[in-house]
Amino acid sequence: MSSRRGFLGTVMAGAALAGGASAAVGAAGKGRIIGANDRIRFGLIGAGSRGKEILKPAVDSPNVECVALADVYSGRFPDAQKIAPGAKTYQDYRKLLEDPSIDAVLIATPQHLHARHFVDAIAAGKDVYQEKTMAFDADHARRMRNALDGSGRVVQVGLQWNSSGGVQKVREHVKSGELGTISMLETHHFRQTPYGGWTREIPTGFDRSQVDWEAFQGDAKRVPFDADRYFNWRFYWDYSGGNVFENMVHIAAFWFASLDLSIPQSVTSLGGNYQSPKMSPPDAFTVTMKHPENLLFSFTSMFNNGFYGEGRNTLFGSKGTLVHTLADNMTVVPAKGKLDETALAGKVHNPTDVHMRNFFDCVRTRSEPTSPFELGFRTAVACRMAVEAYRRGTTVHWDPATETII
The missing domain is CATH 3.40.50.720 (NAD(P)-binding Rossmann-like Domain)
Structure with missing residues (x-):
């Protein structure tokens, strides 16, 4: 490598x-x-x-x-x-x-x-x-x-x-040359569920003494005990990267492995929290990553519309377009062709087992x-760049010499 x-x-x-x-x-x-x-x-x-x-x-x-x-x-x-x-x-x-x-x-x-x-x-x-x-x-x-x-x-x-078998299928399509020169990848994660389905109610009969609050805080800033912070930690930047860390990472890992992508050179992220006032991370946003492999990789997410579903991805080449779904179905159409949706029909099986x-x-x-670990490393850094870009309100860059986000 x-x-x-x-x-x-x-x-x-x-x-x-x-x-x-x-x-x-x-x-x-x-x-x-x-x-x-x-x-x-x-x-x-x-x-x-x-x-x-x-x-x-x-x-x-x-x-x-x-x-x-x-x-x-x-x-x-x-x-x-x-x-x-x-x-x-x-x-x-x-x-x-x-x-x-x-x-x-x-x-x-x-x-x-x-x-x-x-x-x-x-x-x-x-x-x-x-x-x-x-x-x-x-x-x-x-x-x-x-x-x-x-x-x-x-x-x-x-x-x-990445255990679904789809990575190898994409590799075969790319290697065959039927897509031509690839320069753009669009991915989506749309979920019509308030707060992304992450809301956790404080259990009936909950007792503060049941939680080691100091251990939970880890390296995060110290704050007084807050049951909501504990049970709904995904709502807080101190403990979570929002849907970037929850679902973008899965899509990134699939394509990083399929296309052998490096950590992006630069990342931009825009969005907002429009319908989830209890949550700090955005409920609608777009991330754009510029990769040294001459690829522009975008990820769009929202929690109030399910149009694209949780994994509709489109890889654009000079000769053809590959469309991939969470059910791990994929089809290739000519660069000027139209998509036959029936080719993407299939049942989703989560391959955790x-x-x-x-x-x-x-x-x-x-x-x-x-x-492996190195895939986790690349995708974790890319996802953190997306979070940093959103929170800073500017494009961030990866410095490979110092391994830092600037």
Whole structure:
């Protein structure tokens, strides 16, 4: 691979670990050697809605066992234990990582905590399934890379749509030359659901003492306890990148892998919060990324109209146009041709189960998973650039020499 392809070799020596892993965690070693027929023991860090969603296909994977659950909110344990009966529970995730019998962890915590949990898990010798968006910002991404470098750990990023088989199909179309020279990609994520479907009600009988508020805040600014900030963390910039981090990252990962795209040179983002007053991130916006591969990549999102659905993408070439949907159906029409919508009909299947099995297979074989760390790095930086462009109200640029957004 090019500059990004050898990117693990660009790690700066002596970088410090994020989050201050405890001595006990750091001393946990490099993990046991797992045989082809050995049962993989894993733990889950973050037992909220997404955590339970990935826990289900994980426990259904062959020859694996969930033995521990960690979450700063103890009220989540009963529901999670229905999926993984008998699993031990911890409010302090570091206690989970201290167990030398645990081979791997799934991390599904809020986005601002990913680096802290990832770095400590790698230091503890665990393989990691890391939910998207992999890193909250470029600094977190570098810390995570520095921790991973030389560790020998297997990392699968939760960009599950790359396990659908569509990446290879797009590659074949592009390689055949039927699209000609490609210069533009338009993608969409339209959802007719207030607040994107993210609103969480404070549970009946909720008790403040059930949450380790200090641990939840992680590296974010310190504020007094606020139940809404905890349960609706996606509404706050301190913990979330909005729909850029929730869904644009999936579309970016699919096309970054399909077209072998680098981190964009520059990113512009415009939009607003027009119908979601409780939320800081925008509910309608457009991101435009200029890539060094001579490609203009746009992403448009809104929460109050479902016209395009959650994954209608169009790749424009000088000879032909490729249209792709979330159902992983695609068709190519001549550059001046018209689209036959029937060619795109199909049922959407979320491939999280396939993605999870790929992770556990790679834990056994020590192979590179479908969505490796470097793809997570590129897409996390691109998504952070989109957030920064929106919040600053200007075009931002990537400086590859310093690996910073300017």
